[in-house]
Amino acid sequence: MSKQLPVADAAPYCPPLLREPLSEVRSVELARVLKAIADPVRLRLLSLIASHAGGEACVCELTGAFDLTGPTISHHLKVLREAGVIAGERRGTWIYYRVRPEALAELSALLLAPAEPATAEAVGA
Amino acid sequence: MSKQLPVADAAPYCPPLLREPLSEVRSVELARVLKAIADPVRLRLLSLIASHAGGEACVCELTGAFDLTGPTISHHLKVLREAGVIAGERRGTWIYYRVRPEALAELSALLLAPAEPATAEAVGA
Numbered sequence A, B: 001m002s003k004q005l006p007v008a009d010a011a012p013y014c015p016p017l018l019r020e021p022l023s024e025v026r027s028v029e030l031a032r033v034l035k036a037i038a039d040p041v042r043l044r045l046l047s048l049i050a051s052h053a054g055g056e057a058c059v060c061e062l063t064g065a066f067d068l069t070g071p072t073i074s075h076h077l078k079v080l081r082e083a084g085v086i087a088g089e090r091r092g093t094w095i096y097y098r099v100r101p102e103a104l105a106e107l108s109a110l111l112l113a114p115a116e117p118a119t120a121e122a123v124g125a
Helices: A024-037 A040-049 A059-065 A070-082 A101-111 B024-037 B041-049 B059-065 B069-081 B101-111
Strands: A057-059 A086-091 A095-101 B056-059 B086-091 B096-101
Touching: A024 A040, A024 A070, A024 A086, A024 A101, A024 B024, A024 B056, A040 A057, A040 A059, A040 A070, A040 A095, A040 B024, A057 A059, A059 A095, A059 B056, A070 A086, A070 A095, A086 B086, A095 B069, A095 B096, A101 B101, B024 B041, B041 B056, B041 B059, B041 B096, B059 B069, B059 B096, B069 B086, B069 B096
Parallel strands: none
Antiparallel strands: A057 A095, A086 A095, B056 B096, B086 B096
16 A cells, blocks of 8 residues: 555565675665654654554554654655554544554664674684 | 764664563664665665675675676765774775674664563463
8 A cells, every 4th residue: 555665575685784794775765764753753653553552553642742744744754654663554434554663673783882702702712 | 974863773672572662762763874874775784795705895795796887886884884883994005994893783682672571470370
């Protein structure tokens, strides 16, 4: 229904950013998702939706937290949806949004620092 | 020496974004750091620096990977340094950059989905 970047689904294996050089194609995809969440209103929307009762919220339950109009909030929700970090489901009059934790988990894994090299041999042992 | 956002040092405890509503102040700080890395060139720079021999690189060792001039690469490095995700150290003619994994680890933790509620009572048990 909505345009979604092929982030969470199309990249089952994603080596952490810090472990090996990122390809140009992958860097463009990732930058688009990061740009979608790199906004104070959208970060708060994500966090409000995720911590809302039942893990979902409609725009009517979100506007109260902001000095912004409904259409502006809807615009921000659309950006998040198109980036694949939230999903919307229409029920009656409203669209209910929930966070797609797998999309955020992928970003999270990407930013993890590499572990100490496990295969390093003890020096002088 | 460089301006750095108070991200990694000033926030020893950072509850994941998805667990509780994010404050307005915190959302602004986080959006600034995310914006700094939400760029294909800067993502590749981060990953090139981190995976370079010794975990550090100077601008002279990074320009070859891009169709960009040295000053443009330097500009992107400055954005990353000001966001606190890399640190630079001058040695002789060059500044050597390394990733600050603690800053990225904080972002990473923030995006982690909350675990299943451990305190949830069994229904009907």
